[in-house]
Amino acid sequence: MGKPIVAIVGRPNVGKSTLFNKISGKRIAIVEDRPGVTRDRIYIETEWLSHQFHLIDTGGIEPKSKEIIPAQMKRQAELAIETADVIIFLLDGREGLTANDREIASMLRKSGKPLLLVLNKVDNRESSPFYYDFFELGLGEPVEISSAMGLNIGNLLDEMVALFPKVEEQDYDEDVVKVAVIGKPNVGKSSLINKILGEDRVIVSEIAGTTRDAIDTPFTHGDDRYVLIDTAGIRRKSKVYDNIERYSVIRSVTAVERADVCLLVIDAMEGVTEQDKKIAGYSHEAGKALVIVINKWDLVEKDTKTMNTFIKDVRNELSYCYYAPILFISALTGQRTNKIIETVKAVANQNAMRLKTGVLNEIIGEAVLLNQPPSDKGKKLKIYYCTQGGVKPPTFILFINDKKLAHFSYIRYLTNKIRENFGFEGSPIRFILKEKAKGD
Ligand SMILES: Nc1nc2c(ncn2[C@@H]2O[C@H](COP(=O)(O)OP(=O)(O)OP(=O)(O)O)[C@@H](O)[C@H]2O)c(=O)[nH]1
Numbered sequence: 001m002g003k004p005i006v007a008i009v010g011r012p013n014v015g016k017s018t019l020f021n022k023i024s025g026k027r028i029a030i031v032e033d034r035p036g037v038t039r040d041r042i043y044i045e046t047e048w049l050s051h052q053f054h055l056i057d058t059g060g061i062e063p064k065s066k067e068i069i070p071a072q073m074k075r076q077a078e079l080a081i082e083t084a085d086v087i088i089f090l091l092d093g094r095e096g097l098t099a100n101d102r103e104i105a106s107m108l109r110k111s112g113k114p115l116l117l118v119l120n121k122v123d124n125r126e127s128s129p130f131y132y133d134f135f136e137l138g139l140g141e142p143v144e145i146s147s148a149m150g151l152n153i154g155n156l157l158d159e160m161v162a163l164f165p166k167v168e169e170q171d172y173d174e175d176v177v178k179v180a181v182i183g184k185p186n187v188g189k190s191s192l193i194n195k196i197l198g199e200d201r202v203i204v205s206e207i208a209g210t211t212r213d214a215i216d217t218p219f220t221h222g223d224d225r226y227v228l229i230d231t232a233g234i235r236r237k238s239k240v241y242d243n244i245e246r247y248s249v250i251r252s253v254t255a256v257e258r259a260d261v262c263l264l265v266i267d268a269m270e271g272v273t274e275q276d277k278k279i280a281g282y283s284h285e286a287g288k289a290l291v292i293v294i295n296k297w298d299l300v301e302k303d304t305k306t307m308n309t310f311i312k313d314v315r316n317e318l319s320y321c322y323y324a325p326i327l328f329i330s331a332l333t334g335q336r337t338n339k340i341i342e343t344v345k346a347v348a349n350q351n352a353m354r355l356k357t358g359v360l361n362e363i364i365g366e367a368v369l370l371n372q373p374p375s376d377k378g379k380k381l382k383i384y385y386c387t388q389g390g391v392k393p394p395t396f397i398l399f400i401n402d403k404k405l406a407h408f409s410y411i412r413y414l415t416n417k418i419r420e421n422f423g424f425e426g427s428p429i430r431f432i433l434k435e436k437a438k439g440d
C-alpha cells in the first residue's frame, strides 16, 4: 500500500495552517519539492517514528477569505473524506463548539473514516473549558493540543499513526505486474482502462478482499498476470470540485508507490502540461518503469511530421523520463491500444532485469577505455568495479577512489553505455557511488 494520507479538516481560523506547519516544520524531516518537477507544494511527505505519511497541504485548499463560507468548508471536508486515510478534525478549544463544527462533524461521522477529534489552542496545562461539550459530537475523546506552542503534538501524532490502515496490502505474487494508470482528470484514464480490460485476451479476475485495495483490478493476459491499481476518482467521479486536480495528484502518488509500471496518460490535444510533469516526476523519483501514453490521437489533425514533432516536445518537456517509450493511442477508437499490455510487460521485465557482475564490468571497462574518466587538480577518477545492487529500479553500485571526481556527466555517460548494451527501456537507472581505497 502507498503511504497513508492525512488531512487536517476544520472551519476557518481553528489553526489548521499552524498545525500543518508545526508538523511539517519542526518534528519531522520534510522531503521537499521534487527536483525537476514544480514548486507548487500540494502535500508534504513526512514521517513520525518511522511511519511515513503524506500530509495534505490544506492551506491551498482553503478559501482565502476569513469569512465563514459553509459551502467551501463542506467541500473541503468532502474532498478530505474522499482522499485521506486519516482525518485530523481540528476545533478551537478556546471558543468551544460552533454550528459549523457540528456540520463538518456530521459529514465526518457519516463517512466512517478514521479520525481524531483535536482541540487546538489549549495553550496551558489546563483542559479546554468546553472539553466535555465536544463529546456531544459522538466522535470520541478529544485530544488537546496547542499548535502555536507545540504542546502535545507528539501525542497527537502517536494517535494518528495508530489509526493508519494496517498493512493489509494484498500481497500479489512476485510475478504479478502492478500497473498504475496515472494522469490528470479527463485525459481518458477510465476509457483506457475499460479498453484494456475489454480486450479479447484479457480476463478480469474476481476481486478479492474488502479493503480499500479492492479497487485494484487483477487480470490475466495470456499467461501473464497483472493488476490495475486504481487512483480514486477514476471510478468515483467527482468532477464538480475545483480542487479535484490537486487531490487526484495526491492519489496518483500513492498509486505510483505501489506500482511496478506507470502508464502516464497525456491528452494529445493539450500536450504536456505542468501537472503532467509533476506526475511524471513522481514515477521517476519512485524508480518505477514508465510508459507515456498520448491519448485522444484521433482528435489530432496529422501530417507526416506530427508524430515526430510531438515526440520531440514530450522528450523536451519530460526530459528526465527520456527512457520511457511513447505510445500514440486512442482509447475511443482503440487505435494501438493493443500495444499497451505488451509494452507494459516489456518495461516491467526491463525494470526487473539483473546483470551479471562480469558482463557489467566488461562494459564499464570498455566505456572507460573509450572515454577517460575526469580528473581534477591532477587527481583522476578511478573506477574499481561495478555491481548491480538491486532491481526495480536497476541500481548500480560503483566503487571508485573519490566521489568528488565522479562528475554527473560521466555517470550519465556510463548510464548511456549500460543502456546501449542492455536496454533497460522504460526504466530509470540509478548509481550509488562508494569510495574505496585501492586494494580494500
Ligand atoms: N493561542 C493559540 N492560537 C493559535 C493556535 N494555533 C493557531 N492559532 C492562531 O489562530 C489563528 C488562525 O490560525 P490558522 O493556522 O491560520 O488557522 P486556519 O484554520 O488555517 O485558518 P483558515 O486558513 O482561515 O482556515 C492564527 O492567528 C493563529 O496564530 C494555538 O495553538 N494557540
Ligand SMILES: Nc1nc2c(ncn2[C@@H]2O[C@H](COP(=O)(O)OP(=O)(O)OP(=O)(O)O)[C@@H](O)[C@H]2O)c(=O)[nH]1
Binding pocket: 183, 184, 185, 186, 187, 188, 189, 190, 191, 192, 233, 234, 235, 237, 239, 295, 296, 297, 298, 299, 329, 330, 331, 332, 333
Ligand atoms: N476523442 C477521444 N475522446 C476520448 C478518448 N479517450 C477518452 N475520451 C473522452 O475524454 C473524456 C474523459 O475520459 P475519461 O476516461 O473519463 O477520463 P479520465 O482521465 O478517467 O477522467 P477522470 O475520471 O476525471 O480522471 C470522456 O468524454 C471520453 O469519452 C480518445 O481517445 N479520443
